[in-house]
Amino acid sequence: MKKRIATVSLAGCFGCHMSLLDIDERLLDLLKLVEFDRSPFNDFKRFTGRCDIGLVEGGCCNEENVHTLHEFRANCDILVAVGQCAVMGGLPVMRNAIMHAEDPLRECLETAYLDSEYVLNPTNSIPNDPALPLLLDKVYTLADVVKVDYQIPGCPPSSETLWQTLNALITGHRQRLPYELIKYD
Amino acid sequence: MPESPLSKHAKAEQAVMAICERFGNDRTRLLDILLEVQARFRCVEPSLMECIARQIGTYRVEVEGMVSFYAFFSDSPRGQVVIRLCDDIIDRHAGTEEIAQVFSRILGIGFGETSPDGRFTLEYTPCIGMSDQAPAALINERVVTCLTPARAEEIALGLKQGLGPGELDLPEGDGNNLNPLIGSMVRNNIRLRGEVLLSDVPADAGLHKALRRPPDQVREEVERAGLLGLGGAGFPAGRKWRMAADTPAERRFVICNADEGEPGTFKDRVLLTERADLMIEGMTIAAYAVKAREGIIYLRAEYAYLRRYLDTVLQRRRDQGLLGTDADGPGGFDIRIQMGAGAYICGEESALISSCEGLRGEPKNRPPFPAESGYLGYPTIVGNVETFCCAARILDRGAAWFRSWGTKASAGTKLLSVSGDCERPGVYELPFGISVRELLDLAVAPDAAAVQVGGASGQMINMSQFDRRICQEDLPTGGSVMVFSAKRNILEIVEYFLDFFIEESCGYCTPCRVGNVFLKRRIGKIRQGLCQPEDLDYLRELGKTVAETSRCGLGHTSPNPVLSTIANFPLVYAALLKINRDGREASFNIQSALEESRYLAKRRSMIYDPTYEGD
Numbered sequence: 134m135k136k137r138i139a140t141v142s143l144a145g146c147f148g149c150h151m152s153l154l155d156i157d158e159r160l161l162d163l164l165k166l167v168e169f170d171r172s173p174f175n176d177f178k179r180f181t182g183r184c185d186i187g188l189v190e191g192g193c194c195n196e197e198n199v200h201t202l203h204e205f206r207a208n209c210d211i212l213v214a215v216g217q218c219a220v221m222g223g224l225p226v227m228r229n230a231i232m233h234a235e236d237p238l239r240e241c242l243e244t245a246y247l248d249s250e251y252v253l254n255p256t257n258s259i260p261n262d263p264a265l266p267l268l269l270d271k272v273y274t275l276a277d278v279v280k281v282d283y284q285i286p287g288c289p290p291s292s293e294t295l296w297q298t299l300n301a302l303i304t305g306h307r308q309r310l311p312y313e314l315i316k317y318d
Numbered sequence: 319m320p321e322s323p324l325s326k327h328a329k330a331e332q333a334v335m336a337i338c339e340r341f342g343n344d345r346t347r348l349l350d351i352l353l354e355v356q357a358r359f360r361c362v363e364p365s366l367m368e369c370i371a372r373q374i375g376t377y378r379v380e381v382e383g384m385v386s387f388y389a390f391f392s393d394s395p396r397g398q399v400v401i402r403l404c405d406d407i408i409d410r411h412a413g414t415e416e417i418a419q420v421f422s423r424i425l426g427i428g429f430g431e432t433s434p435d436g437r438f439t440l441e442y443t444p445c446i447g448m449s450d451q452a453p454a455a456l457i458n459e460r461v462v463t464c465l466t467p468a469r470a471e472e473i474a475l476g477l478k479q480g481l482g483p484g485e486l487d488l489p490e491g492d493g494n495n496l497n498p499l500i501g502s503m504v505r506n507n508i509r510l511r512g513e514v515l516l517s518d519v520p521a522d523a524g525l526h527k528a529l530r531r532p533p534d535q536v537r538e539e540v541e542r543a544g545l546l547g548l549g550g551a552g553f554p555a556g557r558k559w560r561m562a563a564d565t566p567a568e569r570r571f572v573i574c575n576a577d578e579g580e581p582g583t584f585k586d587r588v589l590l591t592e593r594a595d596l597m598i599e600g601m602t603i604a605a606y607a608v609k610a611r612e613g614i615i616y617l618r619a620e621y622a623y624l625r626r627y628l629d630t631v632l633q634r635r636r637d638q639g640l641l642g643t644d645a646d647g648p649g650g651f652d653i654r655i656q657m658g659a660g661a662y663i664c665g666e667e668s669a670l671i672s673s674c675e676g677l678r679g680e681p682k683n684r685p686p687f688p689a690e691s692g693y694l695g696y697p698t699i700v701g702n703v704e705t706f707c708c709a710a711r712i713l714d715r716g717a718a719w720f721r722s723w724g725t726k727a728s729a730g731t732k733l734l735s736v737s738g739d740c741e742r743p744g745v746y747e748l749p750f751g752i753s754v755r756e757l758l759d760l761a762v763a764p765d766a767a768a769v770q771v772g773g774a775s776g777q778m779i780n781m782s783q784f785d786r787r788i789c790q791e792d793l794p795t796g797g798s799v800m801v802f803s804a805k806r807n808i809l810e811i812v813e814y815f816l817d818f819f820i821e822e823s824c825g826y827c828t829p830c831r832v833g834n835v836f837l838k839r840r841i842g843k844i845r846q847g848l849c850q851p852e853d854l855d856y857l858r859e860l861g862k863t864v865a866e867t868s869r870c871g872l873g874h875t876s877p878n879p880v881l882s883t884i885a886n887f888p889l890v891y892a893a894l895l896k897i898n899r900d901g902r903e904a905s906f907n908i909q910s911a912l913e914e915s916r917y918l919a920k921r922r923s924m925i926y927d928p929t930y931e932g933d
Contacts, residue, residue: 196915199908200925206901238914267915267923273906280901 136303137184139209140172143198144225144272145191147173148289149216153188155292163296166303171208184209186302191218193273194225197266206279211302214275215295217288226272238270287317331369333358338373345374346694348676352384352391353657360436361395387678387824389443389660390619397432397439399477401425402456406445406581407814408737408800412452417470418442424474438477444662444818445581446620449737449800450507450744457483459622461504494591499627506588507744510760512731514711514723515589515704516747519596522640524713528603536607537563540709543717544729549575549665549702550772550796551871552728555709561689562697563608570610571698572601572651574706575670577618579662580773581818582798585733586703588745590617590624593707594631598653600706602640603713604699605651613653614693616670619660628655662822666871667700668692669824680824681870704733704797724750728789736761738801748788755784757799765803768887773798774815775875777882778808808890809845812879813838819876830873833864837880844891848905850898854884854891 142150150173156163170184171177187209193199206212217223234240246252246259275281285298294314301308337354341347351370355362362370367381385391401421405414418440422428425438432439448454451463460483462473476486488503495502511517528536541556562570574597578586589597601613617625632653636642642652661679663669668682671693692698701709708730712720721729728750737743740763748757758766770778771788772795779786779793786792788799802811816838825831840857843849861877868874884891896904908926916922 196908196912196923196925199906199911203902212901236914239918242918261919261921263921263924266925267912267919267921269911270914271911273911276903278903278906280898280903 135166135168136186137170137182138167138172138186138188138299139170139180139184139205140174140188141190141201141205142173143189143191143201143219144194145216145218145223147190149188149190149219149295150174152289152292153295156296157292159296163299167299180204180208185211186299187212188215189213189219189275190215192222192225192275193269193278195266195268199269199273199278202275202278211282212275212279213298213302214281214284216290217286219275220284220286222272222274223288226274229271232271238268242268286315327365330359330363330366334366334369335373338370343374344676345376346674346676348374348376348381348384349388349656349659349673351676352381352388353659356391359395360398361392364393383678384676387661388658391659395432395436398437399483400439400441400456400458401477402441402443402446403429404444404446404448404452404454404456405442406449406452407811408445408449408582409452409454410814411738411802411806413465413467414453416467417453417455417465420467420470421474424471424478443620443660444821445579445583447578447584447587447618448504449582450584450735451505452737456620457486460484460486461502461623462486462488463504494627497627499630500591500624502623504587504591504623506591508588508592509736509742509744510746510748512723512747512749514720514731514747515593515596515707515733516745519593519711520714521595522599524710525599525602525640528606528713533563533607533609536603536713539717540607540712543712543720544727545705545708545712545720546728546790547702548704548708548732548796550580550775550794551667552790552794555701555705558689558699558701559604559607561687562610562699565690565697567697569612569694569696570605570608571693571696572604572608572610572613573667573670573674573693573698573700574601574613574615574703575665575667575700576621576703577616577658577665577670578621578703579618579665579822580775580796580798581815582735582737582770582773582800583796584735584737585745585797587621587624589703589707589733590621590628594628595635596707596710597703598631598635598641598706600701600708600710601653602651603709604701604706608697608699610699611651613651614674615653615655616658616664616674617655618658618664622657625655625657661824662818663824663870663872669870670700671698678824680826681872683869702796725787725789725791727791728794732788732795733797734788734795734799735797736799736801739763739765739803739806740801750789751787753785753787754779754793754799757788758784758801761801763801763803766801767804768802768806768808770798770800770802770811770879771795772878773800774818775872775878777878778811778886779882780886783886808883808887809841809894812883813841813845815879816841816876819872823872823876827867827869827873829864829867830869830876833860833868833873834876836860837864837877841880843905844894846905847894847896848903849895850904851895853895857881857884 169175171180187205214220228241231237231241242259341351362385368378371378371381385393427433427440429440448463453465454463491502491504493506495504537559545555546552656674658664664673664679666681667688669679673679688698688700724730731747731749734746740761742761771793819834823830857880861881864877865874
């Protein structure tokens with residue numbers, strides 16, 4: 134039986150997904166072992182069945198992220214937070230630093246779209262299309278929102294790290310990652 | 319004609335320069351300089367920091383660092399009368415909140431505020447060493463205890479009508495608190511006098527016997543007696559003395575640690591009041607034993623009401639030829655009093671030395687130990703008030719006599735400060751090895767359900783453990799024993815202790831500065847019912863990390879309330895934990911996370927507001 138894998142990028146940059154693609158021709162080996170369910174790799178937007186492994190890139194910055202993450206948690210046996218944003222919030226979490234303002238979210242949006250001298254915004258408006266998901270009051274890591282089984286740090290984690298981790302999860306053989314793969318300085 | 323701001327500032331600078339000069343423009347006396355500036359101007363104004371720095375040859379930022387570090391300093395003016403209400407957990411249980419409301423209502427300001435006319439400041443402060451007569455407060459230096467709403471009202475009205483703190487009509491204390499030099503309503507609450515310290519002790523008998531023996535024999539006697547430091551850490555006093563004596567140096571120091579800040583401890587307060595001579599005698603013996611000529615008593619700011627009395631005792635002893643650099647008496651040893659400025663961490667010996675040197679009360683790296691390189695880099699013995707008192711008794715009666723009390727590892731007797739839910743709170747002098755149950759019987763605490771032994775940094779034990787014994791082999795303590803009945807909320811107590819450590823951490827090392835905050839957050843989550851059983855693993859693991867990786871004793875012990883309650887009160891935790899079946903974190907609330915966004919975007923959520931139909 135092939136393992137079923139789902140992947141998604143929430144408040145991330147798809148860098149972790151690109152890093153997974155960097156396993157290059159080993160993708161062919163991977164596809165002998167797994168079948169992708171919901172994932173940007175195959176553009177499936179919904180789950181077609183229960184998955185063994187869910188890989189989630191990025192943290193939660195809006196309501197849609199939360200909704201998607203809840204779906205992943207409900208449909209995946211093992212949930213893996215992939216990369217710095219998923220584990221710690223990454224770049225998006227920098228907006229949490231505006232915590233001492235009276236209205237942090239407003240201050241964040243006004244700085245980003247109105248006040249900064251580097252912004253060209255002739256209509257002087259903050260994007261608010263009804264199709265845009267509402268932002269959360271701050272950025273949450275995956276573990277803030279759901280139970281996470283494994284976390285892979287790195288920005289992005291190298292393709293080798295992802296390959297070895299996936300192998301271990303698929304075969305069920307726990308292995309120690311070599312030092313070069315888990316040092317980040 | 320109103321004074322011009324310029325000349326006012328120039329006058330202030332002159333006054334500050336005069337203060338600096340009085341301390342010889344000595345950088346190492348910065349703490350004293352700032353205490354005087356604070357007392358004079360009710361703050362250390364930023365514009366005066368530069369002047370102080372110039373005068374003593376340092377940088378403004380060093381001065382500012384001091385002001386921000388110590389609780390008793392401020393950079394904006396405090397009121398003429400500062401009311402510091404103790405909000406220790408024992409005081410809270412005794413009704414701090416009600417008292418706070420009375421002060422707030424009558425003075426018209428909240429806590430942390432100064433009245434617009436500059437007359438009053440209201441503040442909370444951690445344990446002021448009066449847990450046996452809680453709730454208590456400091457009004458400037460004056461201590462008021464056993465506060466009731468009625469007494470608080472009377473005091474607040476009196477102050478408002480213009481009475482000074484010293485003019486308030488308060489009841490009398492007992493024992494030496496009646497001494498006009500102390501004149502305090504504090505009660506000693508000595509419940510049990512043991513043979514070593516609280517029974518009648520002959521004046522200077524130990525000192526005279528010590529002086530007839532060579533210094534090395536004095537040190538050996540203390541070492542043979544097995545005297546351990548009685549402030550909490552329990553390091554063998556004799557070994558400290560030997561290290562200091564064996565380190566070659568031109569100067570050596572003896573420092574008495576009277577910075578009793580461990581919540582629930584007040585036995586040093588009683589010794590300072592009733593056994594000041596014995597303590598100084600012990601310091602003098604130590605000085606003789608290690609050939610030190612200079613001594614310091616580091617007195618916590620909260621005990622400033624004892625300062626005048628202690629100064630008088632020191633002067634009398636100088637007059638008697640028992641102290642004084644010129645005296646031909648015991649080796650020409652003299653003592654000065656160093657006032658603290660409200661920092662728990664300064665009870666840690668290396669932080670205390672930093673503080674005496676005019677630095678922020680940050681611990682130093684060890685080794686070298688203070689006994690090898692301490693105050694100003696010279697070998698320094700730092701000992702607790704009680705330790706020096708015991709040393710004097712040991713030299714009088716001998717090591718064997720001292721060893722006839724206590725256990726193998728903990729010789730002698732111990733002063734225990736009992737507070738909380740018992741009928742007879744106060745100080746008990748008992749031999750080491752006494753069980754908690756025996757102590758609770760003496761203090762009449764039939765409802766005791768939990769006992770915190772060793773203060774905030776100690777262990778919380780449950781009823782089935784009341785037969786455990788107070789000694790190094792089992793439950794070590796610096797003297798604090800807090801009794802809690804079944805109606806107290808264990809996790810509220812734990813959370814309070816963590817708040818205390820967060821506030822008092824010096825901030826130097828990350829495990830302590832950050833780790834304690836994380837411990838507290840998770841305990842808070844548990845109290846709200848938002849945690850799962852795995853969260854206990856997190857607390858255990860984080861607690862262990864903080865304890866193992868912190869730089870000094872504060873962080874080594876701050877996780878204790880968490881770890882000991884998880885071990886000893888598992889059911890209290892279990893009742894609040896939920897097993898999480900859908901994998902969602904209970905603490906994450908999407909509705910509140912969206913609240914601000916809904917308001918800003920002026921629309922509702924398409925996903926989480928199910929009744930939403932669109933405009």
